[in-house]
Amino acid sequence: MDETAIKVKNLSKHFGSVTAVNDISFEVEKGEVFGFLGPNGAGKTTTINILCTLLVPGGGEAIVNGFNVLNQPNEVRRSIGIIFQDPSLDERLTAYENLDFHGMIYHLPSRIRKARIAEVLDMVGLSAKKDYIVRTFSGGMKRRLEIARGLMHSPKILFLDEPTTGLDPQTRQHIWDYIVSLSRDEKITVFLTTHYMDEAEICRRTAIIDHGKIVVLDTPAALKNKYGVSSLNEIFLKVTGRDIREEGSDEKERLGQFIRARKKLR
Amino acid sequence: MDFDAIRMIWLRDIIRHFRDKVRLLGSITRPVLWLLIMGTGLRAAFNMHGISYTHYIFPGIIAMNLIFSSMQSTISIIWDREFGFLREILVAPIPRSSIVLGKALSGATVAFIEGCFVLVFAPVIKINIPPVNLLLLLPLIFFIGFVCTTLGIVIAARMTSFEGFGVISNFVIMPMFFLSGAMFPIDNLPHWISFVIRINPLTYGVDLLRWDILGMKIFSFYVDFLFLLIFAFIMLGIGVFEFSKTN
Numbered sequence: 001m002d003e004t005a006i007k008v009k010n011l012s013k014h015f016g017s018v019t020a021v022n023d024i025s026f027e028v029e030k031g032e033v034f035g036f037l038g039p040n041g042a043g044k045t046t047t048i049n050i051l052c053t054l055l056v057p058g059g060g061e062a063i064v065n066g067f068n069v070l071n072q073p074n075e076v077r078r079s080i081g082i083i084f085q086d087p088s089l090d091e092r093l094t095a096y097e098n099l100d101f102h103g104m105i106y107h108l109p110s111r112i113r114k115a116r117i118a119e120v121l122d123m124v125g126l127s128a129k130k131d132y133i134v135r136t137f138s139g140g141m142k143r144r145l146e147i148a149r150g151l152m153h154s155p156k157i158l159f160l161d162e163p164t165t166g167l168d169p170q171t172r173q174h175i176w177d178y179i180v181s182l183s184r185d186e187k188i189t190v191f192l193t194t195h196y197m198d199e200a201e202i203c204r205r206t207a208i209i210d211h212g213k214i215v216v217l218d219t220p221a222a223l224k225n226k227y228g229v230s231s232l233n234e235i236f237l238k239v240t241g242r243d244i245r246e247e248g249s250d251e252k253e254r255l256g257q258f259i260r261a262r263k264k265l266r
Numbered sequence: 267m268d269f270d271a272i273r274m275i276w277l278r279d280i281i282r283h284f285r286d287k288v289r290l291l292g293s294i295t296r297p298v299l300w301l302l303i304m305g306t307g308l309r310a311a312f313n314m315h316g317i318s319y320t321h322y323i324f325p326g327i328i329a330m331n332l333i334f335s336s337m338q339s340t341i342s343i344i345w346d347r348e349f350g351f352l353r354e355i356l357v358a359p360i361p362r363s364s365i366v367l368g369k370a371l372s373g374a375t376v377a378f379i380e381g382c383f384v385l386v387f388a389p390v391i392k393i394n395i396p397p398v399n400l401l402l403l404l405p406l407i408f409f410i411g412f413v414c415t416t417l418g419i420v421i422a423a424r425m426t427s428f429e430g431f432g433v434i435s436n437f438v439i440m441p442m443f444f445l446s447g448a449m450f451p452i453d454n455l456p457h458w459i460s461f462v463i464r465i466n467p468l469t470y471g472v473d474l475l476r477w478d479i480l481g482m483k484i485f486s487f488y489v490d491f492l493f494l495l496i497f498a499f500i501m502l503g504i505g506v507f508e509f510s511k512t513n
């Protein structure tokens with residue numbers, strides 16, 4: 001087997017007239033931490049959804065752990081773990097039940113399941129809350145539980161879609177440390193998306209994606225070198241001509257039109 | 267077949283069901299109301315050749331609890347889609363057939379419990395079910411609950427909103443219930459209605475129940491049983507297809 005964990009070739013996805021992913025190609029090596037960096041609506045989640053078999057590709061090809069997402073979805077599913085951007089917990093169950101059921105569908109034997117649950121609960125600091133119904137949790141606690149669940153079975157490839165949004169800085173740091181050590185010790189490939197520049201810097205390589213296209217792809221150090229700036233934030237600004245937190249230019253344009261129209265009316 | 271996954275989906279639904287107190291209450295009050303109101307109210311209007319109307323509709327009330335309960339169970343599919351949990355299931359390495367089967371079994375289990383609850387009223391309205399018939403009645407109730415759930419799964423899998431499900435299931439539940447022979451005999455009806463009755467799975471379910479409880483029947487046991495079995499298989503097939511869709 002070759003050393004490629006994810007191979008994407010000319011991948012596209014359209015929703016009606018919206019092009020969410022526009023002919024992108026890239027490869028992620030085994031054991032690599034790979035980052036997708038881009039503004040809202042860039043196509044990050046759509047790409048992940050295709051890679052984890054929730055969406056079929058509109059065009060092109062995606063191979064995950066040697067399996068084609070289109071023809072061998074179950075083999076792909078067996079190879080991956082994912083932390084979704086949007087909530088996906090069962091809020092009527094307790095934290096423990098959420099984790100236990102996750103372990104069951106990934107076939108962890110009950111003894112290992114118990115051990116792993118204790119470990120990940122401890123990692124996200126929710127051990128004391130394990131028998132509470134998830135609905136009673138704060139937003140950050142839910143997020144932490146979600147992360148704990150995604151890390152519970154040790155997948156070959158881990159997808160993290162903006163995993164740390166809504167978390168306090170301390171927890172964020174702690175979770176990233178855990179993920180980095182996980183990828184190092186267990187040779188797990190990590191594919192992450194983020195808006196946070198500092199998070200992208202833990203990646204071995206980072207792709208900057210905008211309007212469904214990869215604009216650059218390199219190591220954070222090489223990117224900084226190439227663009228002669230010190231942070232990924234500035235690189236983003238240079239490459240796309242916008243700040244990452246800014247709205248897309250068309251939206252600004254529309255807002256401008258709206259304001260002008262209002263002025264005319266008066 | 268992935269038995270771990272089937273067990274997980276089943277167990278989760280059962281746990282959630284028993285935490286939902288309102289629903290438990292509904293399943294208890296519904297048959298009481300219908301037996302009381304319909305049974306006493308319509309008694310005079312019907313002449314059932316020597317059998318009391320309350321007795322006549324008793325199997326129908328069981329069927330009613332089965333269909334209501336299984337439709338309600340399958341709402342959880344829409345719920346799960348809305349609140350994201352469905353993605354946790356869909357992204358897991360579970361054959362889609364196991365997802366559907368797990369759902370069908372949990373819906374059938376809940377329906378079974380709610381259907382059996384109606385049996386408590388048998389002594390109250392003086393229906394005497396011999397032990398042997400009672401023993402056969404239990405698997406029959408489970409089976410009919412299972413069949414109804416498979417239909418609910420197909421509807422829920424195609425729905426994207428609660429409102430839509432409410433509308434559709436009302437369009438399905440009410441006609442299915444009334445055109446099944448649950449509340450009134452289905453002979454001597456206009457042609458088009460008798461066609462609807464014949465393709466209604468609940469007709470065969472009610473027929474099975476009434477045969478076992480009262481010894482009355484329209485079709486033979488095998489016709490009832492085979493129709494329901496084939497219907498369930500078709501629904502399961504469509505359900506698996508719907509769950510495999512990724513567009």
Ligand SMILES: Nc1ncnc2c1ncn2[C@@H]1O[C@H](COP(=O)(O)OP(=O)(O)OP(=O)(O)O)[C@@H](O)[C@H]1O
Binds near residue numbers: 044045085
């Ligand atoms: N199911 C869908 N139906 C229609 N359009 C969609 C759908 N999913 C995504 N889109 C569109 O595709 C584009 C890319 O969305 P996507 O969710 O991949 O962005 P993202 O990079 O994950 O953004 P964010 O940082 O906000 O999470 C957006 O324009 C979005 O409106």
Ligand SMILES: [Mg+2]
Binds near residue numbers: 161
């Ligand atoms: Mg996203």
